[in-house]
Amino acid sequence: MDIMNSFSLLLNGAWITLYISGFSMVFGLVLGTVIGLMRVSAKKYISVPAGVYVEFLRGTPLLVQIFLIYFGLPAIGMDIPSNIAAVLALSINSSAYIAEIVRSGIQSVDKGQFTASTSLGFSYFQTMINIILPQAFRNTLPTIGNEFIALIKESSLISVIGIAELTRQGQFIISRTFMSFEIYAGVALIYFVMTFSVSRIFKAVEKRMAIA
């Protein structure tokens, strides 16, 4: 097994890590926003289930959640491919953290914004979409960036359900070459390039969205 071959295997793994994390970020963000909106609802039958959802997902290990989805769902008759299971587990897990970020973001917006918007005739939903959420996202952008970075790193856990992502490719190459240090260092470096890019992208977006 030569160096070039190892390198292309690692890149292949990195690509899988990237796309699975990417999909999970998008779904996690959308789902998390919905759950976050539910959390701040004044109606108990909406806010309580959202609270239970968040507490359960934050209070159980991601690894167990991955097993639950990948091995648990087929046991009750829902067979899903491993990459779908991976995206599902990561999205759901991330959505719980995003929900908390969105909730705190909404609560950080000045109450007067809600009052002003209501007095202009906006409904609760219109107020959220047009007035509150844009400000909440702007306020919480750095925290959402953190969550995305955490997601990329935690995606290494999906190697346990046989997905040939970056960490697993590294393990595979080491099993052939026994070059543990070099390969893990390479794997770490690739993770760092990905997370650092996300961090930079968020910095740039923050800058663009900042009001002079």
Place this chain on the structure above:
Amino acid sequence: MSEILKIKNLKKNFGKLDVLKGINISVKKGEVIVIVGPSGGGKSTFLRCADLLEEINEGNIIFEDSEIDFNSKADRKKYFIKTSMVFQQFNLFPHKTVLQNLILAPIKIKKIGKKDAEEKAINLLKRVSLLDKANSYPCNLSGGQQQRVAIARALMMDPHLMFFDEPTSALDPELVGEVLAVIKELANDGMTMMIVTHEMGFAREVADRIVFIDSGVIVEECRPEKFFYQPENERVKEFLNRIIA
């Protein structure tokens, strides 16, 4: 003059604290009512109740001859569209430019076309002398400018009735005049307004009627000349003495 708003026996409490203990008032079309009174007396709460921004515990509001059903979303929305509130803290949308602040509600709620809305916004910005700030963000404006934008934003909805909740209380003293000037101009144009303020000179000048609220009730209700120069009520006298002193 016909009545535009009639409020009957309005009561409001925050937990065990009775803030409003039955307020009755009617407002004629084109009338300017200035509400004054000691802090904590219930003036602002009354105004916020009158604009349905606070839940009302008891009472009726009849607007343009139809009683508002507080539980009906459609009724509330109609009322919000036909009335406008200007706040002490301006409450402009910080993530939108001045122009966007003005056109958002007309476009989303009244379904006015963007071009028409912008044209109207530009005219109103001219009226409050802030056309050059159309593309600025609120945080780059002075308090007085922000409040004038807030008034323009309220006017965008063509309100039949405007509420002003201490519109100059958060302003530096030298910026109060420019905001009061805009409100006076509205009064001259025949806008129906209910204004809570601590600016007594302004109250005397602009009001058709002064309403004095203390401890959750209307204590006195009269023309400004009588209120300021021949007050009869002891609580009013005491209030005026404290202000002059």
